[in-house]
Amino acid sequence: MKKKTTTLLFSLVFIHACIATCDIAFRYSRTQVHTAINEALREAERLHYDDRLNTFQTDTRLYVDPALKAYLLAPISNRKIKSYTLQTLEKKTTYVFQDSLPEATARKMLNEYLLDDILPADAEQINQLFQAQLAQRHISGMAGVFYIHTQTRTQTRAGILPTASAYKTPVYPLDLTHSLQLQGWTDYDLLTLLRYVPVACYGAFFLVLLVGGILLYLPHKKRPKKPAKGLYIDLTHQVLLIDGIQCAISRLDLQILHQLWKKNGECVDRKDIQATCWPQDAQADEKLEAHIQIIRKVLQDFPDYRIVTVKGRGYYLKYMSTADSIPRPDSN
Structure with missing residues (x-):
């Protein structure tokens, strides 16, 4: 979780x-x-x-007044001007700008005004x-x-x-x-x-994707692989796989089966199982017998695996196909 x-x-x-x-x-x-x-x-x-x-x-x-034409086509200097006086055949006009402007800017604004009529x-x-x-x-x-x-x-x-x-x-x-x-x-x-997105932004985006992908992939890579053959028990996620087939089992039954599985064929004392599952229960012995029967029903479709009773002691998990290795998780 x-x-x-x-x-x-x-x-x-x-x-x-x-x-x-x-x-x-x-x-x-x-x-x-x-x-x-x-x-x-x-x-x-x-x-x-x-x-x-x-x-x-x-x-x-x-046809335009020659003086006006000469003005429109006259060369422009680099000075700044505040006003401009235009003398034509008809009249003399002074144009005043709000601020001092470079002559190129001022002349263009005045030319646009004059060209609007022409x-x-x-x-x-x-x-x-x-x-x-x-x-x-x-x-x-x-x-x-x-x-x-x-x-x-x-x-x-x-x-x-x-x-x-x-x-x-x-x-x-x-x-x-x-x-x-x-x-x-x-x-x-x-x-x-x-x-118009800068190349650096593309690089940063793909770097975020790469780092994020790696960090998301690593936890999955560390998980133990689920074998296609053998017994696989994962207490954290409550998973039981037998020869690659997932079996339905309760958490307590899976815990008991896991105790037997860890011993690799050695007998597990009844008291050890009871101390783990029912430490203060007077009916722990009867409950253990009932749960062992349930686990045997889960294993009945897989004849290579069965729980054997050792009278007076406890139980052990026997697997018939000794040639097949039974993988065990690092931490369960």
Whole structure:
């Protein structure tokens, strides 16, 4: 009973360790996947922005104020700016940012604001670029984007609506007025999570399985093997096997048979058996006779084994097939 309790407790600890390892691995993997999705959306938006600038530069059908065109295509320095003044043929406009920003970031936000009237963003093209970026990062599953224009109160969806389990990226403002916003979503699958699990977590998980398996196997390995031939008695689990056949027997009868079996054919004194089973019982002699008869009935189907009475002394277990060894447990 004590061994069973220990095994059960160890099994619970082992299962808990496996679950904890998997939980840590999947938490880390989920964080990495979400970061990769965010990066994929930002990269898709950047590629779409560069493509629009290139179209703006090369498409001769687009007529724009020359000063505005020169500004949009002007080189960018590494300085930080707080405001930018744009002089066109029609007017002079100063754009002020909330904080000082690197010129590359500030110019992009201002360009998005100006391009919205000339060459607005295409949600479907952003979605296609987003899908391609996800594929490059080995993220599989359904995905889509939302392009939000708050001034006109419109929201353009590319692809199907997100499911309840989908991960949604933060809403990224694209222009200096925050009126143009972009958000993506991805309902990634389990395979994606498994791809982003670190190799070290797989190693730790298989190490836990290996150690747990070894510790669970060792107690079973130490148990005495049940022979296919001979007499086998296990008092702990109350098991009697005769030539590989399990026999029904009470605990007290098994204890008496075990006393005879341990002597290996030598006579066991009646008083020794009575002192073990009924130390303070006046009817111990009659009870012993009754139990010996019951044991003989258990052995009657196995003629190689029988209990012999030695008058005036006691009993001994006789086995006829002397060529067969009778295995005995180390501790019973």
